[in-house]
Amino acid sequence: MNIRDIAKKTGVSVATVSRFLDPQKKDLVRAETREKIDRIIRKYHYSPNRTAQALSRQINNTIGMVTPLSPDVVKSPYFEGLIAGIIEGIGPLAYDLKWIMIRNEDREYCNLHEILREHSVDGLIFLTWRLSTNLVDEVQHRTDVPAVLINDYSPSVRCSIVYCENRSGVKKICSHLTSKGYKRIGMLKGPEYISLDARERFSAFKSSGKKMGFRVRDPFLYECPRFEEEAGYQTMKLWVDKGNLPDAIFCANDGLAIGAIRALNESKIKVPKDIAIVGYDDSPRNETTNPPLTSVRQPLEAMGKAAVETLVKLVSKEAKGAIRLKFEPELIVRESA
Amino acid sequence: MNIRDIAKKTGVSVATVSRFLDPQKKDLVRAETREKIDRIIRKYHYSPNRTAQALSRQINNTIGMVTPLSPDVVKSPYFEGLIAGIIEGIGPLAYDLKWIMIRNEDREYCNLHEILREHSVDGLIFLTWRLSTNLVDEVQHRTDVPAVLINDYSPSVRCSIVYCENRSGVKKICSHLTSKGYKRIGMLKGPEYISLDARERFSAFKSSGKKMGFRVRDPFLYECPRFEEEAGYQTMKLWVDKGNLPDAIFCANDGLAIGAIRALNESKIKVPKDIAIVGYDDSPRNETTNPPLTSVRQPLEAMGKAAVETLVKLVSKEAKGAIRLKFEPELIVRESA
DNA sequence: ATTATTTTTGTAACCGGTTACATTTTCGGG
DNA sequence: CCCGAAAATGTAACCGGTTACAAAAATAAT
Incomplete structure (x- = not known):
């Protein structure tokens, strides 16, 4: 069941159905027509194919979270905190989250554009700890790809970055x-x-x-x-x-x-x-x-969340250039010192 | 830079380039032609658009990991273990992993086909703890959608499931x-x-x-x-x-x-x-x-890994019907009892 | 050299959406 | 009832791949 089927069954053109489906353009369609389309869509449980939309709109509405490939990742409190923040950040957004794991052996595989295309994502958040430095190097110097680095700050870094000193x-x-x-x-x-x-x-x-x-x-x-x-x-x-x-x-x-x-x-x-x-x-x-x-x-959750928000700004072109967010660490005094 | 550009620059047709790109069909292309194509592809850093491939092949090569939407998820050792296993399982495969978070409020949103289409994934692994029971109910009774449930076993469950008694x-x-x-x-x-x-x-x-x-x-x-x-x-x-x-x-x-x-x-x-x-x-x-x-x-990592492997078998149609895997829990005796 | 096979390549339709632009409908005013 | 503007809809090209089928080229057989 695709958009053409729906159009045919409703007796309208695909363009009209497409407009109906797009919240932005929904009111270009006459109320009466809307109802007809709506009825048919419900009847056949139609929902648009996201892949086709992505191809056509040239936007995947998906961001990639890049980590080293290792089961330890989820067990480290460091990643845990960041990931929790990323989840929280992406929750209210209309973006999906893809988890892209990179094994350190794949050092040559380091073209950012390639990663974007090959994983169908619009932007990348790098949780780089222990990750192949080649790739990170490339990220650090690129400013033309929507990517946010977390915590690999050094004065020479030119890309967007969220870090804690x-x-x-x-x-x-x-x-x-x-x-x-x-x-x-x-x-x-x-x-x-x-x-x-x-x-x-x-x-x-x-x-x-x-x-x-x-x-x-x-x-x-x-x-x-x-x-x-x-x-x-x-x-x-x-x-x-x-x-x-x-x-x-x-x-x-x-x-x-x-x-x-x-x-x-x-x-x-x-x-x-x-x-x-x-x-x-x-x-x-x-x-x-x-x-x-x-x-x-380190305020890891806040940082993860900020990374998502920053990335989405870059992807949606609401902001451009490199964004740098600096967070302050906090000393937690307990009994050991 | 798309496949037509590459075809034109090489002086061959798109079909030939497409064949060259597909490891399965690579040797349908004459060695000499292969070299020409290869040269051009390298020269222009071409890589195929995964979204277009997905649309055309009707396969996304992506599986979805469904969890409740809550930062606590990554902080719970239970999810941690499962996720570690899932990562491990998916690592060597040519599948991407999408993390699909569902807020409990979205109870009506429970058509499995819809989830598949709307997130561009081929199959789903449900980490259901605390997750809207409606959705889980649907999963449990469906056998026509590639989905694996983890640990929500009851004798009436009919879908594929990985569980520990x-x-x-x-x-x-x-x-x-x-x-x-x-x-x-x-x-x-x-x-x-x-x-x-x-x-x-x-x-x-x-x-x-x-x-x-x-x-x-x-x-x-x-x-x-x-x-x-x-x-x-x-x-x-x-x-x-x-x-x-x-x-x-x-x-x-x-x-x-x-x-x-x-x-x-x-x-x-x-x-x-x-x-x-x-x-x-x-x-x-x-x-x-x-x-x-x-x-x-519970052998959480093994279970997560098994879930991925099971799901991939279902998605690739290597296996069909419901697969049930039962794991045995192990008593770890320490000093408290 | 000619014909039959096998290899290799090309053409064009298709996947399922979006959208620029053209066309038709609707509706108010004269 | 007719005209013109605004609103609604339709047509067809496009996104970037895959692939069935047809056609051409290379090779083998006669």
Whole structure:
């Protein structure tokens, strides 16, 4: 049952039916005719074929959410928050959401126009963490494709972006720690190659150290192989064995922090009495760790929502050029520091 | 740049280019011609328009994942697990994934064919928890639309379904508890109207009681208003105040259990020494609760993956009729019971 | 060289909508 | 009752692919 069938059965032309279907043009059709068409459409349960509409209008009314292809994605509180925001943002809109997963192996596959055409979407939101840097590089430099990057900010980025400054979050942590009197502050780093975040958090830590007068020296610095609890645990174990611990540790994310706390607990080192621990990202679990973990929260939901809204503005050409939205992280003080 | 442009520039017809583009038919084209086309396509970065292909082939190569519209979805370990499985399942396939969110208010909007057409998808996976029952009802009785339901099993369901038996999980819990010597076993129920799960878990609990010889009586039965930690906490508080506690409690899901434990801890009632607590669903948090929570795990990832694979079989007509896959839940014994 | 086969290519209709433009209807005013 | 403007409708091309069928080219057989 297509639009021509409906037209024939109603005794009008396809143009009239098409106009009837378009809320914008509905009142170009005489009331009487509207009723006739309406009756037939109901009778045959007709609904227009979205694919045909998309082809004809050259608009898919669909946006793509690009993530790395990994089941972990939905299990990470970081993505969770962003995705929740995206869902919330897209809910009231007449857009569909397509989830485009990219495996890191597909590095060459990095033409943005191609992605748009091959997935039938009008715009893209990139949740890039751990994602092939080639692609992200291209996104960062393109301004002619409706795309919004989340959190891969650097001054050279030229595309639209929604981000939350790492520097200011790290600064908040460091001044919190120094104001509490901690002098020997260490850091459990993540692997730098993985993301800008990792690099920024470390670099901000170093510069905070300079400003606030604590030294960022070798034995107070450990790099974990991955951003995960187990890695934090193992690395902290190592650190404890070597001895020479600082009196506060900033962990590059909550997973590392939770792992570290577990290692410390096992070695009967009390948190925060003996060592203060701070995480980053504020996962929901932090409320129930022992002790509850002080951390920095990015307003992930708000960011996800903003990303959708921004993208839709670009797609609908309500706005043009690159839009940049900066969000502020918030220090959540609990008991671990 | 469309297929006609490419054809013209190469000096061949659109049919030839189209054949070249289709891996199935590529070798119908002479090698020499292939090279020419290939050169032009590369030169102009042509890639076919997926929307047009979809219209013409009458296949979108896209499946829809239907969930309630709520940011909580991604934050629930239940959905998380399923979605992780769906991602994993769809990864190696040439299908796209569209996330279709349905708000409960849209109850009338429940024609399956309509959903397929209006979202340009070939099949649907329903993650139905808390979803408008009208729609689910329709799915359950339709067998002519490629759709897979997850976990809304009842004997009257006629569509394809992937599910994990509640009854057998509850039975495992109850026999674990009785074998540990608990005699007075209570239950913290969820609200029954919300889902079949809620009803089934309760009914299985009752029948286990009958078989294993513990009484399911009034003061050992409390219903929480929602399936959430806070509700479990509040209700347990109430229960403690009233006194007359059982020596083991089966909580209808982990959230309730965790809330209950918190309430008990506050009242200096020791788990499991004074009261044993068991949850259901085995969220990741259970490992780090205090004490770690005994629970029942559904193989959510496997189920999500199976749902995708089943759906794709239906869509591609590799299989027809309704497919039912039953998974077994697993009792995860930790320290709380 | 001619004919029969097999390969390769081309033409044109089709998928199901939208829309510019032309045409017909309707209706008020003279 | 006729004219002209406004309102309503219709025609046909177009979006960018696929594919049945026809035609042409290449190859094999005689």
